[in-house]
Amino acid sequence: MKNIVRYSPSTGAGSPDVWGIYEADTGSIQYIVADPKSHEAALIDVVQNFDPRSAKTDFSSADQVLALAKENDLKITWVLDTHPHADHFMASCYLKEQTGAPNAIGEKVCEIAELWRDYYNLPNAFAPREDFDHLFAEGDTFKIGELDVEVWLSPGHTLGSITYIVGDAAFVHDTFMYPDSGTSRADFPGGSSKELWDSLQRILALPDETRLFVGHDYGKNGRDPSWEATVAQHKASNIHLAGDVTEAAYRKQRDERDATLALPDRMLHALQVNLRAGKLPEPEADGHRYFKIPANKF
Structure with missing residues (x-):
């Protein structure tokens, strides 16, 4: 079955076309963000499929995103991720190979890599500066066609999460959820409910009409998946x-909720792939690739 696709059209000058592709x-939610004039586009947070039961990977979701871009006559000029995801494998390197576009993430991925070298007891693992073409810092800017893009550091969910702001569209990853689901967890290594609160408030200071595109949705109470x-x-x-929620009340609610949540079932596999821009561990002497999973560490 193909993933659900929804289109959010440009609202005028300086505003991008956005396609959201839901990976069930x-x-x-994977995104294509495009300049309506030049048809240049970026891909954001595209998924490499992984079956945790068999440890099988494939690129069917990424290929659907590429096919959608082709159908709409789009030229991919950037492959972007907002952070090293805990719940899915990224497709960054694959998409770079398929499109020739540079891949990018936030520069604090290097600090996240340092944390996870310790968790995996792999002191020489992970070289983000080699696996990503660009490591964005707070306030960096670049272009998608004629559209200006600004990068914000938005920590909390992870210490290195970034937001991409493109005109009246902001790709806010695992900060907000859809309004009926609130906000994202902040208990992963390097996470912080204090930093998440600050990131949320900064995003809420954007103009009221800004379209916020979130990283995940789970169809609360049986509704259709929604992300804008x-x-x-x-x-x-x-x-x-909503309302007059104080920082203290928000953090109490967030921390108490996070304390009840299990780790995502892909997390310990995903980090050792995503800190390599979506590349699997190097093959061993038998030609196969193997994950290293710490026991009883979390």
């Missing part, structure tokens, strides 16, 4: 933030 196995809402909609109805 992990509840992840405006700043105004989040201010009015986000279940964790």
Whole structure:
């Protein structure tokens, strides 16, 4: 079955066309963001499929995203990720090979890699500066066609999460969820409910009409998967933030909720792949690739 696709058209000058492609196995939303004039586009947070039962990987979701871009006559000029994901494998290197476009993530991926070298007891593992062409810092800018893109550091979910702001569209990854689901967890290594609160408030200071595109949705109470809402909609109805919620109340709610959550079932596999831009571990003497999973460490 193909993943669900929805189109959010440009609202005018400086505003991008956006396609969201929902990957049901992990509840992840992958994005194509395009300049309507030049037809240049970026891919954001595209999934490499992984079956945790068999440890089989494939690129069927990424290939669907590439096919959608081709159908809409788009030229891919950037392959972007917002952070090293814990719940899905990224397809960054594969997409770079398929498109010739540079791949990028936030520069603090290097600090995240340092944390996970310790967790995996792999002191020489992970070289983000080699596996990614660009490591963005707070305030960096670049272009997608004629559209200006600004990079914000938005920590909390991870210490290195970044937001891409493209005109009236902001790709806010694992900060916000859809309004009826609130916000994302902040208990992963390097995470912080304090930093997440600050990131959320900064994003809410964007213009009310800004379209916020989130990283995940799980179809709460049986509704269809949804991932786009405006700043105004989040201010009015986000279940964790609407009304006069104080920082202390938010953090208490977030921390208590996070304490009840299990690790994502792909997390210990995913980090050793995503810190390599989606490349699997190097093959061993028998030609096969193997994951290293720490026991009783989490």
